[in-house]
Amino acid sequence: MPASNSKTDQPKAGVLYVVATPIGNLADMSERAVQILSSVDAVAAEDTRHSRVLFSQFGIKTRMISLNEQNEAGKIPALLSMLGRGEDIALISDAGTPLISDPGFQLVRAARETGLRVSPVPGASAMIAALSVAGLPTDRFVFEGFLPARPVARRKALTRLLTEPRTVVLYESVHRIIDSLNDMVRVLGEDRQAVVARELTKKFETVVHGRLGDLAQKLSQDRASLKGEFVVVIAGSAALEEDLADARKLLQALLEELPAAQAARVAAKMTGVSRKTLYRMALAAGR
Numbered sequence: 001m002p003a004s005n006s007k008t009d010q011p012k013a014g015v016l017y018v019v020a021t022p023i024g025n026l027a028d029m030s031e032r033a034v035q036i037l038s039s040v041d042a043v044a045a046e047d048t049r050h051s052r053v054l055f056s057q058f059g060i061k062t063r064m065i066s067l068n069e070q071n072e073a074g075k076i077p078a079l080l081s082m083l084g085r086g087e088d089i090a091l092i093s094d095a096g097t098p099l100i101s102d103p104g105f106q107l108v109r110a111a112r113e114t115g116l117r118v119s120p121v122p123g124a125s126a127m128i129a130a131l132s133v134a135g136l137p138t139d140r141f142v143f144e145g146f147l148p149a150r151p152v153a154r155r156k157a158l159t160r161l162l163t164e165p166r167t168v169v170l171y172e173s174v175h176r177i178i179d180s181l182n183d184m185v186r187v188l189g190e191d192r193q194a195v196v197a198r199e200l201t202k203k204f205e206t207v208v209h210g211r212l213g214d215l216a217q218k219l220s221q222d223r224a225s226l227k228g229e230f231v232v233v234i235a236g237s238a239a240l241e242e243d244l245a246d247a248r249k250l251l252q253a254l255l256e257e258l259p260a261a262q263a264a265r266v267a268a269k270m271t272g273v274s275r276k277t278l279y280r281m282a283l284a285a286g287r
């Protein structure tokens, strides 16, 4: 029975809890996550069949409602009215923190806009787990989620990261990890330091670091390492952003008159930015 507000006799609105679940190791489930999932009126889950395993492990019997990328918008009115009636709802995804490359953003935004309370029950996220062991700067970083699946769009996205000075964190699926790493080498260069974190917290957890070129080669050769889930962490561009911006302008002007290799050589001499970087910029510009 929802508590009522004595002044208006309206039921007190419920709370939307955003609950993180483990990314592979069930022992990472927090006590509070179990307690909240057991006590709310309903759990909005990305895949109810998948979450049943988690529920049975922890003896959670709460009713589940499916909330995934396809049906999220349509489910919002019903979920908001449940919250409005005073029912508490927990949101979970298949693994890790909801909304982080997972559904839930539209629901959380709608709940906030309605003035409802949204409360986190924090826990695992593959991006933070990978950053915490990568050994690359963590004072500033950017999370880019999944790169586009199509090669042209993927290379374009990587080109935008060429001059990114902060550490970059990316998610990748097993089907595309090799193609993505090869594109990273092609666009960002083989010398950039990076880390490939696979199957974090699981039995076959591996974290390899090195130059992008070496990582791409290593993974292509070792088919056994091509299973599971991946996070790629890439060191930010060491070059100063301003230098690169100036060099880019000069390169663009030179490319009007010269072929890519020659334009890159001249721009490198004039700006001190590496010829390789400029040549890659020229290629990325379609020259």
Ligand code: SAM
Residues within 6 Å of the ligand: 023, 024, 093, 095, 096, 097, 098, 099, 100, 101, 102, 124, 125, 126, 127, 170, 171, 172, 173, 197, 198, 199, 200, 201, 202, 229, 230, 231
């Ligand atoms: N919401 C999740 C989170 O907070 O990390 C991410 C969900 S996203 C759909 C799934 C992707 O996260 C995978 O393709 C992989 O890139 C990454 N991921 C999830 N679990 C992982 C793990 N145990 N080890 C490495 N990467 C993982």
